[in-house]
């Protein structure tokens with residue numbers, strides 16, 4: 227059988243990592259044991275035959291000034307924020323108006339990168355902390371399949 231080039235996926239290091247196969251869409255929760263194996267370079271083969279290699283290196287964090295729109299999951303609440311830094315694991319942003327959410331809420335964020343393509347990014351993040359008008363949120367999924375975001379975050 228020919229050896230496939232593994233697709234790299236980036237782990238945030240936080241618990242409850244989920245990875246979604248970009249070929250067949252299978253969702254898989256990665257437990258601590260699996261992540262430990264990955265740390266040693268193990269690959270994951272999906273049922274469909276796609277091969278993944280986990281990258282556990284520290285996520286690069288990039289300073290930004292990206293206007294974003296959020297919606298609070300399960301509620302008809304929305305607002306505008308300014309993303310001030312972003313990584314593959316999460317974002318920090320500044321509130322422009324009163325927060326309509328609290329820590330633990332899931333936000334659906336939509337924004338455009340300031341790359342030449344003005345790539346539109348949509349993802350979900352869980353609010354971790356709110357301090358004044360500054361908010362930290364962690365992505366709820368592994369957004370490795372956002373290739374454009376990965377490219378944008380390259381040092």
Ligand SMILES: [Zn+2]
Nearest residue numbers: 247250272274
């Ligand atoms: Zn698959």
